[in-house]
Amino acid sequence: xxxxxxxxxxxxxxxxxxxxxxxxxxxxxxxxxxxxxxxxxxxxxxxxxxxxxxxxxxxxxxxxxxxxxxxxxxxxxxxxxxxxxxxxxxxxxxxxxxxxxxxxxxxxxxxxxxxxxxxxxxxxxxxxxxxxxxxxxxxxxxxxxxxxxxxxxxxxxxxxxxxxxxxxxxxxxxxxxxxxxxxxxxxxxxxxxxxxxxxxxxxxxxxxxxxxxxxxxxxxxxxxxxxxxxxxxxxxxxxxxxxxxxxxxxxxxxxxxxxxxxxxxxxxxxxxxxxxxxxxxxxxxxxxxxxxxxxxxxxxxxxxxxxxxxxxxxxxxxxxxxxxxxxxxxxxxxxxxxxxxxxxxxxxxxxxxxxxxxxxxxxxxxxxxxxxxxxxxxxxxxxxxxxxxxxxxxxxxxxxxxxxxxxxxxxxxxxxxxxxxxxxxxxxxxxxxxxxxxxxxxxx
Numbered sequence: 087x088x089x090x091x092x093x094x095x096x097x098x099x100x101x102x103x104x105x106x107x108x109x110x111x112x113x114x115x116x117x118x119x120x121x122x123x124x125x126x127x128x129x130x131x132x133x134x135x136x137x138x139x140x141x142x143x144x145x146x147x148x149x150x151x152x153x154x155x156x157x158x159x160x161x162x163x164x165x166x167x168x169x170x171x172x173x174x175x176x177x178x179x180x181x182x183x184x185x186x187x188x189x190x191x192x193x194x195x196x197x198x199x200x201x202x203x204x205x206x207x208x209x210x211x212x213x214x215x216x217x218x219x220x221x222x223x224x225x226x227x228x229x230x231x232x233x234x235x236x237x238x239x240x241x242x243x244x245x246x247x248x249x250x251x252x253x254x255x256x257x258x259x260x261x262x263x264x265x266x267x268x269x270x271x272x273x274x275x276x277x278x279x280x281x282x283x284x285x286x287x288x289x290x291x292x293x294x295x296x297x298x299x300x301x302x303x304x305x306x307x308x309x310x311x312x313x314x315x316x317x318x319x320x321x322x323x324x325x326x327x328x329x330x331x332x333x334x335x336x337x338x339x340x341x342x343x344x345x346x347x348x349x350x351x352x353x354x355x356x357x358x359x360x361x362x363x364x365x366x367x368x369x370x371x372x373x374x375x376x377x378x379x380x381x382x383x384x385x386x387x388x389x390x391x392x393x394x395x396x397x398x399x400x401x402x403x404x405x406x407x408x409x410x411x412x413x414x415x416x417x418x419x420x421x422x423x424x425x426x427x428x429x430x431x432x433x434x435x436x437x438x439x440x441x442x443x444x445x446x447x448x449x450x451x452x453x454x455x456x457x458x459x460x461x462x463x464x465x466x467x468x469x470x471x472x473x474x475x476x477x478x479x480x481x482x483x484x485x486x487x488x489x490x491x492x493x494x495x496x497x498x499x500x501x502x503x504x505x506x507x508x509x510x511x512x513x514x515x516x517x518x519x520x521x522x523x524x525x526x527x528x529x530x
Contacts, residue, residue: 101308101312102304102305102308104224104228104231107217107220107224107308107311107312108217108220110216110220110312110315111213111216111217111220111315113315113319114210114212114213114216114315114318114319115209115210115213117203117318117319117322118199118203118210120322120326121195121198121199121322124195124326124329125192125195125196128187128188128191128192128195128333129188129192131184131187132184132185132187132188132192133184135180135181135183135184135187136180136181136184138177138180139177139178139180139181139184140177142173142174142176142177142180143173143174143177145173146170146171146173146174146177149166149170150167150170153166153167153170159364159367159368160360160363160364160367160368161358161359161360161363161364162359162364164355164358164359165355165356165358165359167355168351168352168355168356169352171351171352171355172348172349172351172352175344175348176345176348179339179342179344179345179348183336183337183339186336187333187336187337190332190336191329191332191333191336194329194332195329198325202318202321202322212318216311216314216315216318219311219314220308220311220312222307223304223307223308223310223311224304224307224308226300226303226304227297227300227301227303227304230293230296230297230300231297233293233296233297234290234293234294234296234297236293237286237289237290237292237293237294238290238293240286240289240290241283241286241287241289241290243286244279244282244283244285244286245283245286247279247282248276248279248280248282248283251272251275251276251279252276252279254272255269255272255273255275255276258272
């Protein structure tokens with residue numbers, strides 16, 4: 087007869103009842119699941135710490151950018167940055183905390199699970215072992231309990247039958263319609279029922295005594311298996327206690343020397359705020375203590391004048407040097423050097439001036455080209471290196487005749503060009519039209 091037979095009815099919720107050991111067996115499986123839940127708890131807390139660290143770092147970056155571009159300055163800005171430095175350092179600590187929880191605590195749980203729970207196809211070997219041992223220890227006692235329950239059922243049934251027959255016999259005695267033979271049959275039935283009651287009572291008592299006689303052995307065997315379950319569970323609880331202490335050491339930043347140093351440094355940074363120093367800095371850089379180039383009397387200088395008419399050129403000196411406002415030169419600068427020695431170009435000019443006083447000679451029209459003495463002199467003068475006059479002003483050279491020379495920089499350029507044109511017209515004689523010789527052309 088099986089211990090789980092319907093005839094065996096549990097009278098209470100006690101561990102000693104048939105099949106109630108399954109809660110203890112189930113606890114073994116629950117331990118494995120609790121390890122998984124604890125790992126999940128650590129994973130979620132690690133994610134929270136990482137997110138908190140990321141938010142702190144982003145917050146510090148945002149306000150550092152504000153301080154880089156904002157109006158705060160001096161030691162007060164340093165105090166602001168001290169708060170942001172604290173956030174960066176705390177973020178680093180929380181990142182380390184998250185990593186430590188995962189590598190040390192989370193990893194140790196996985197190792198312990200692997201060492202203490204050996205999973206087969208359908209269940210854990212430890213759970214199966216506990217269940218089989220409980221079943222083996224309870225089976226003999228369960229059989230005796232089944233006999234007790236059967237004997238109890240038979241005894242109670244015999245008692246009900248005996249009581250019913252006794253009532254019928256008692257009613258037949260007071261009824262005159264019942265014959266003596268019927269009454270005698272009821273009395274015989276009653277005696278048989280009473281004998282059945284006595285027999286079932288003895289059987290029931292024997293079953294109960296046999297069960298109670300086996301209780302000690304049953305308790306011993308069940309306790310032995312239960313103790314092994316308790317030892318296994320104690321190992322799990324001890325491991326969880328150790329694991330939670332490890333988790334505590336990861337979470338407790340009060341024992342972290344770097345954590346206390348962060349706030350010691352922050353306190354010192356805030357203490358370094360100096361209003362007088364900040365106000366002095368402001369006065370030096372933006373206030374009454376700034377340097378000033380006060381205006382002074384300046385004598386008129388014709389060489390350097392402020393460009394007023396030619397506003398298209400916005401040239402300025404970034405380092406406070408001299409700005410070119412005007413360039414003035416003489417007519418001789420366009421035709422020669424500043425040396426007193428005559429050059430080949432000057433000699434050509436003198437020869438041209440002497441030719442204007444010689445008598446007029448008939449030009450030769452047979453020549454292919456007519457040389458313009460003035461044009462040749464002018465071109466040779468321009469092409470000569472002597473005329474490439476460079477003026478050095480403020481450490482910079484200005485090419486008057488080259489590509490780097492800009493006429494807009496000389497406010498007197500138009501006037502000088504007109505003067506040069508007048509002087510050239512005076513020096514160059516007017517060309518007379520030659521008289522035509524009809525006979526010459528006819529002969530030709």
